[in-house]
Amino acid sequence: DNTMCELYGITGDSPVRANDMLKEFYTHSHKHPHGWGLRYFNKNGTAFMCKEAVSAHNSLALPELLDHEIEAPVLIAHIRFATVGSIAGSNSHPFTSWDNSGREWTLAHNGNIYSGMELLPYLDTQSGETDSERVLLYLTDAMNKAIKDAGHPLDAVQRAVLLDEKIAAIAKRNKLNLIIYDGETYYIHTNIIDTLYSAKKSNHICFSTHPLSQKDYHWEKVPMARLFAYKGRRLIYSGKSHGHVFKPAKLPEYDQGSFVI
Template sequence: MCEIFCFNSNTPKQVNECLECFYNHSEDHPHGWGLANMQSNEFVIDKEPMKASCSEHLKNILSNPVIGKNVFAHIRLATMGEIISPNCHPFTEADDNNRSWMLIHNGTIFDYPKLNDYIKKEKGNTDSERILLYIIDKVNEFERDKGRLSTIKERFNLLTDIVADLSKNNKLNLMFYDGDLTYIHSNMRDSLYYLKDDESFLVASTPLTDDENWKPVELNKLFGLIDGNIIFESEEHENEFILTEEHEKAIEGFLKSINRDDIND
């Protein structure tokens, strides 16, 4: 599948060392890379549909200090969608009130028919982009019904219900951002870890340093972060994802189709 990375802090910090370690995992996740850094209330996003270790563009980025309070990164092992730039994470979209959203995903949606409504609306052809479009539609619907902007807590509560529902029978390790909150969710064991200090919160698919304080992200909960601290924490849902032989066969079939396409090209 993929690996995901998030840095959330109360002050801008340089994250090159952690990013370099993260992107070194691209040998096992060769189908694309992405980087999002919030600067002046807008994300600066770079991504390419190629192995991170082979990217001159990424090397140039990491040769300079990467400094930020909200930094997200992704390396892709495709389980759905072509190996093209529009399918690389992060995905971004604005809601009806001009709030910018950003999402990265590690997992696969095996069973959620509601996302099919977005196949013709998305720029690429991944289940991950459809998740973002679905979330934004639900937020737009909520705010239209209320006749006003939602509060941070209202959005968190809404997203708690949406993510819990999406997680049924699906692997849903998510990191997304709504301009105020960074949201973190995992529903598969041993697939997401965090490191916390007084100023920052670092989350990644695997520990990126030798620090012994890395801990697994609690399963089946949605967390809301601001300035390196957990502001909101949801109740635990019951939708832990356990990879079955049937899931593995579906993923293997898709990966074989990618390899065949590469040979034909």
């Protein structure tokens, strides 16, 4: 049993009705009771975010939310199993930040961050306590430095190349399942075996920690230790493997807490 948090996401060329998938995804919250979050963007780019520090199955807001049609070309959902950081709204995913070019970034993570000097500077500036939030601040900082050095904002492929390099730099010691969105490009990374799957449809691609049971979805494992960047359904960048691959912890149910994010 994979004891980490769980992720679910959509990147598409047109709005996708996500209610059934989300309902199924959030049933997994019995095993991931420390918070849930959902961020999606409608077709004109307007963002909606809801997150709570309660289990999705105890939430009063979530059933109400899922009673409305959720149709979005871009979506990131998360359920949390806490190890680092208390059970608090500021520690629920997804996290957001703005870079100096005015671009907003959204990140959700599962895995474990064991070490890395790169992330230490953000202990004082983050709003919550999670190492996942520090990953976002680290990436935003790298983006700001690159924008400053270039003298102009980076284009989509340049941003993907930079993210690829910066994720590879911290992947050696750390478990990084990531879904990141920058308002234009949707990035996917996994380096933990059998913990991220994708299903391609005619107008969108779904990603999920576990294959979901919806009919007509053919789930495949996302290739290991590489960054993928999508615009809608179209792959615009595919990185080379950085080689740092982990097996998920197989822990007894009662001992999950020591090992998760």
